[in-house]
Amino acid sequence: MGETPTKQPNHWLTLQSAGSGGPWGCRIESVGVKVPAQRLTTRDLMSKTSHRTRIQLERLTGIHERHVVGPGEDSFTLATGAARDCLSHSQHQASDIEMLISTSITRSKDGSSQSFEPPLSLYVKQAVGATQAMNFDLSNACAGMLTGVFLLQDLVARGEISCGMVVSGEYISHLSWNAARQIRSLFSKQLASLTLGDAGAAVLVERAPDSSGIEVIGFTTLAEHSRLCLAFPSSLGPGAQMYTKSRTLHKVAIQDMAPLVAETIGAAGIDLGDIDYLIPHQTSARAIRSGTKEFVRQLGTRPKHVVINLEEYGNTSSTTLFVALHKYLEEQKIRKGDRVMLLALASGIEIGIAIFTIDSMADNYGHTH
Amino acid sequence: MGTRIEAACAQAGNGGRKTTARRLADAAATHCLALAGCRPRDVDMLINVGVYREDNMGEPALAALIQEDIGANLGHPPTGGSGTFSFDLLNGACGVITALQIESGLLRSGVIQLGAVVSSDVQPDLEKPAAPFLRPAGGAILLKADDGLAGFTDFYSETFPEYADLFTSGLVWRGRSGHGIRGPRPEAGRNQMVVSVRSGYEARLADCAEETTRRFLRRLGLGIEDIDLLIPAPAAPGFVDPLRTKLGIPGDRVAYTPEDLEEAYTTGPIAALQAAIKSGRLSEAENTLLLAGGSGITIALALYRQTPP
Numbered sequence: 018m019g020e021t022p023t024k025q026p027n028h029w030l031t032l033q034s035a036g037s038g039g040p041w042g043c044r045i046e047s048v049g050v051k052v053p054a055q056r057l058t059t060r061d062l063m064s065k066t067s068h069r070t071r072i073q074l075e076r077l078t079g080i081h082e083r084h085v086v087g088p089g090e091d092s093f094t095l096a097t098g099a100a101r102d103c104l105s106h107s108q109h110q111a112s113d114i115e116m117l118i119s120t121s122i123t124r125s126k127d128g129s130s131q132s133f134e135p136p137l138s139l140y141v142k143q144a145v146g147a148t149q150a151m152n153f154d155l156s157n158a159c160a161g162m163l164t165g166v167f168l169l170q171d172l173v174a175r176g177e178i179s180c181g182m183v184v185s186g187e188y189i190s191h192l193s194w195n196a197a198r199q200i201r202s203l204f205s206k207q208l209a210s211l212t213l214g215d216a217g218a219a220v221l222v223e224r225a226p227d228s229s230g231i232e233v234i235g236f237t238t239l240a241e242h243s244r245l246c247l248a249f250p251s252s253l254g255p256g257a258q259m260y261t262k263s264r265t266l267h268k269v270a271i272q273d274m275a276p277l278v279a280e281t282i283g284a285a286g287i288d289l290g291d292i293d294y295l296i297p298h299q300t301s302a303r304a305i306r307s308g309t310k311e312f313v314r315q316l317g318t319r320p321k322h323v324v325i326n327l328e329e330y331g332n333t334s335s336t337t338l339f340v341a342l343h344k345y346l347e348e349q350k351i352r353k354g355d356r357v358m359l360l361a362l363a364s365g366i367e368i369g370i371a372i373f374t375i376d377s378m379a380d381n382y383g384h385t386h
Numbered sequence: 387m388g389t390r391i392e393a394a395c396a397q398a399g400n401g402g403r404k405t406t407a408r409r410l411a412d413a414a415a416t417h418c419l420a421l422a423g424c425r426p427r428d429v430d431m432l433i434n435v436g437v438y439r440e441d442n443m444g445e446p447a448l449a450a451l452i453q454e455d456i457g458a459n460l461g462h463p464p465t466g467g468s469g470t471f472s473f474d475l476l477n478g479a480c481g482v483i484t485a486l487q488i489e490s491g492l493l494r495s496g497v498i499q500l501g502a503v504v505s506s507d508v509q510p511d512l513e514k515p516a517a518p519f520l521r522p523a524g525g526a527i528l529l530k531a532d533d534g535l536a537g538f539t540d541f542y543s544e545t546f547p548e549y550a551d552l553f554t555s556g557l558v559w560r561g562r563s564g565h566g567i568r569g570p571r572p573e574a575g576r577n578q579m580v581v582s583v584r585s586g587y588e589a590r591l592a593d594c595a596e597e598t599t600r601r602f603l604r605r606l607g608l609g610i611e612d613i614d615l616l617i618p619a620p621a622a623p624g625f626v627d628p629l630r631t632k633l634g635i636p637g638d639r640v641a642y643t644p645e646d647l648e649e650a651y652t653t654g655p656i657a658a659l660q661a662a663i664k665s666g667r668l669s670e671a672e673n674t675l676l677l678a679g680g681s682g683i684t685i686a687l688a689l690y691r692q693t694p695p
Contacts, residue, residue, distance in 0.1 A: 031430055031471040031498060038495030122444055129556035130577050131444070133437055134478045134681035135547075143547050151543050153484050157473035158445040164473050171491050237469035238432075239461030240453035248444040250577035255559035257444050257577075273461060364446035365472070366461070 030235030030277055030370070033167070034284055035228045039175035042225030045166075046180075046378055049103025050343045051095045051217035052330070057190070058082040062211060066197045074211055077203075079302030083214025083331030085190040093126035093137060095217030096186030097144045099336075103182065103219035104145065106381045111146035114221070115178040116169065119154045120161030120185045120335050122248075123256065130191075130255040141184055150182075158246075159298055160236070160363035161185055161335035162218065163371060167234050169222050179224040186217035187334040191256035198253050206260040209246070212301065214331030218339035233285045234371040236361075237277065242269050246364035267300075270362050271308050275315040278360070281370040282316075290318035292372070293355040294345065298362040299327050299337040320358065322350075335363075346375075346382035353379040388537030389490040391668070391690070392500070392528035393422035396657035398646045399508065399522030407439040408448060410524030411506035412455040414653075418502070418526035419456070426458040429528075430498035431489060432472040435481030435652050438507040438520065442557060442579065447474040452504055478553075479620060479680030480543065481505065482655040483688050486529065486676075487541040493531040501529040505652040510579040513560070519583060521649035525656030536691035542602040546594045546683040553681040555581040588624040591679040595625075596632040598685040599677065606689065610634055614671035617641045617662055619654030619678045629677075641667060654678065 035042050059075040059082060075081055086095070096119060104111055119138035126132045126140065138152035157164040165183030172178045196210035222231075245266045248259040282289055289312065297305050302325050313319040326341040333340050338359045345351040353375055361369035395418040399405040411434060419426060434449035449472035454460060459470040477484045482505055489501035506524035529538075561575040595618075603609060616635055618626050621643035630640055643650070647657035655678050662668040674690040 029467060029469040031469065033495070033497050038492075038497055124556075126556075128558065129580075130559050131442070132554075132556035133476075133579075134553060134555045135550050135684070136476055136478065136682070139545055139547060139550065139682050139684070148547075152545065153481075154476035155473060156445070156476060157447050160473075168488055171488075171495055171497060175491060175495060177491065236471045237461070238450050238453055238472040240450050240458070240470070240472065241460035243446055243450040243454045246446065250442050250444070250557055252574055252576050254561075255577065259445070365450035367446070367450070367473070 028280065030237045030280055032233065032235035032284055033170050034233050035230060038171050041174050041176055042228040042230035043170040043173035043222050044225040044230035044376065045220060045373060046223045047103050047107035047221045047381060048339050048343045049099045049106060049219045050340050051098025051102060053084045053086045053090055053215050055085050055087045056082045057085045062193060062197065066200055068201045070200055070202060072203050077301065077303065078212050079325065079327045080212055080331045081328045083190065084216060086188045086215045090188065091125040092121045092123045092186040092188045093140060094186065095188060095215065096121060096137065096141050096184045099186065099217035099219040100141055100145045100182065100184045103221050107221050109180055109221060112149065113180045114147040114150045114182050116172065116181040117142045117147050117150045117152045118165040118168065118183045120157065120165050120183060121187055122156060122158060122161065122335055123187050123189050125188045157367055158363035158365060159335050159337065160361040160367040160369050162220065162339055163359060163361040163369040164236065166220060166222060166371065167236055167369065170231055170234055173222060173224050182219060182221045184219040185335045187336055188215050189213045189334050190215050191254060192259050195251045195253045195256065195258045206262065207258065209261040209263050210259045212332045214333050216330060216333035216336045216340050218336035220339050231371055231373045233281050235281050236369040239273055239366040239368065242366045245366065267304050269366065271311045274308065274368060275312050277368055278312060278370060279316055281372060285372050288318050289316045289320055291356060292320035292358045294322045294324055294351050295320040295358045295360060296324045296338055296341050297360040299332050299341065302327055346379060349383040351375055353377065387494055388532050388535045389493045389529050390532035390535050390537045392530045393418050394527045394656055394660045394663055395421060396523060396525035396647055396650060396653050396660045405508060405522050407436050407506040407508050408451055410522060411436060411452050411504045414506065414524035414526040415452060415456050415502060415504050418528055422528045424500060424528060426456045428500050429458045429470050429502045430468065430500055431492065432458065432470055432502045432504060433485040433489065434474045434504045435485050436506040437476060437478060437652055438510045440508050447472060449474050478682065478684060479652055479654060480678040480684045480686035481652050483676055483678050483686035486538060486688055489529050490538045493529060499531065503527045505656060507651040510581060513578045513580055519581065520651040523647055523650035523653040525653035527656055536694040538688055539691050539695065540606060540689040541687065543684060543686040544598045549590050549683040552584045552587040552590060555579065588622060589628065591683055592625050592628040592632065594683045595629050595677060595679045595685050599633060599687060602687050613639065613673055613675045615639055615641055615662060615667055615674040617655065617658045617674060617676045619658055621648045621654060621658060625679065
């Protein structure tokens with residue numbers, strides 16, 4: 018029907034830079050979280066495995082505990098709570114939201130272990146009062162929330178919308194319980210399931226006055242590794258079971274991520290040393306440290322700080338990046354003027370990278386509202 | 387700059403044992419690329435919008451597996467070249483139009499040059515087997531930026547949450563306990579797909595579709611008489627016939643889906659679009675309206691024009 022399209026050379030990532038897609042910038046205006054009150058320590062979890070494993074999970078991962086849902090909580094309530102928290106830190110009303118994207122993998126709601134239809138985003142927008150917003154769900158494993166931001170960036174840059182929200186709630190700790198029934202050793206493909214914790218997160222983006230805001234955001238799918246981490250509904254209990262070739266996944270991620278980070282900082286015209294806070298997907302402290310070491314080896318410089326947020330939360334799946342960002346804003350570790358890099362890594366293998374500078378949004382955190 | 391439909395392909399599953407959502411999507415995507423004369427590596431973005439799969443895999447996105455199967459830029463990042471970004475978008479039977487909206491925007495921005503939207507569903511394994519509510523099918527559309535054609539100019543959607551309960555689906559845990567040879571065995575069971583479609587759903591869908599269409603056209607300053615071709619989904623007569631009557635659109639201005647694809651689910655809009663392309667009616671129509679209705683109730687609309695307004 019037509020000639021083959023011409024490809025842009027030297028951009029492995031599908032990349033958006035400030036001002037490239039339209040006249041407007043897209044800024045992160047606020048983030049919010051909803052974390053369940055109930056906690057589960059790694060020691061407690063490992064004491065309940067069906068087989069004696071001798072796995073020193075806390076030493077291996079740096080995870081001391083994780084938050085887990087209590088009665089009446091599920092993916093929907095966590096997502097809705099996070100959206101409300103996000104609005105409480107925002108200058109916007111729910112009625113300003115023109116598009117709402119839910120990126121929960123687990124999608125549990127009202128006794129359903131995973132809802133399919135209608136999309137969870139419909140219920141979230143109704144619950145928070147964003148009734149006029151366009152909505153849809155997106156599923157991209159642990160990279161879901163940043164994928165949502167990627168899509169909103171284009172809509173904001175072109176002026177199609179001026180305010181949008183990405184939200185996710187993950188009640189994913191049932192994977193840990195399903196895995197605990199079968200795990201026998203460190204080499205189990207379900208080991209990564211023991212690192213999971215429950216949380217909701219939301220991020221609101223808005224039109225920036227000029228092309229300021231997110232400097233660069235890029236994504237790619239390294240599909241030759243698409244089967245390294247797979248999750249299916251379980252026959253052991255509600256929810257799913259996840260099978261991960263963790264060592265291969267880690268090796269591939271470290272090997273392939275550095276050139277993609279180089280591409281992103283190149284597009285931003287900066288150096289890795291210009292990044293004040295690198296917030297990577299939270300899997301294990303060891304993996305994050307060895308990944309950072311490889312970046313430094315390949316790129317020659319290091320970010321000023323690398324955020325490891327595992328001790329209290331574990332791996333909260335699609336919400337990790339924004340749970341960490343929220344925590345560091347609340348603790349006033351990340352401040353106005355700091356340049357942040359979010360680094361998503363997910364089954365697929367999906368790799369997503371965003372660079373932005375914290376602006377006046379920092380003023381809305383760190384004190385009681 | 388507009389966004390052109392480069393090719394569209396929908397095909398019904400053969401009902402064989404090996405029919406899976408992934409294979410249906412793979413076949414449709416491969417066929418669509420061949421129709422367009424494009425290579426898999428030319429695809430910059432691949433969005434999968436299928437909902438019902440035989441295994442209900444939660445992660446990764448099925449789109450990543452489809453990308454691998456069709457051989458689109460598998461990685462590892464070389465110095466040069468460009469990759470493919472794949473993910474799943476879930477908006478029930480409206481997923482195709484929502485994904486077209488997303489990709490049209492990114493094509494206009496120049497972020498991508500060739501976008502693929504892929505769909506597929508298989509009959510879910512239901513607790514109470516009733517009449518199948520869908521026909522296994524897979525579909526694919528390729529979209530490209532085009533300076534000489536308006537293409538997709540406007541998108542619109544509305545939801546009617548007061549009707550959210552008329553169509554619901556999800557996995558529900560059904561536990562069972564019992565005894566094995568060595569004594570009591572731990573509770574086990576399955577996460578069972580439960581689909582509920584209540585009476586009156588199709589009629590309400592038609593009502594909502596009429597209301598949304600009229601609002602959309604009013605916003606654009608168009609009347610029903612300006613629509614040369616309506617491409618509706620689902621194709622069920624219980625939806626299309628009352629909708630056509632309510633809107634006052636003559637039957638010769640409607641693209642009907644071939645019988646073997648009438649019950650295609652997320653592939654529905656692609657099946658109707660394919661029929662319009664094959665008959666030459668899409669290129670003849672100045673203004674074409676794609677319409678999809680699904681759970682929520684959600685109505686999604688897209689206007690495809692030959693020339694800019």
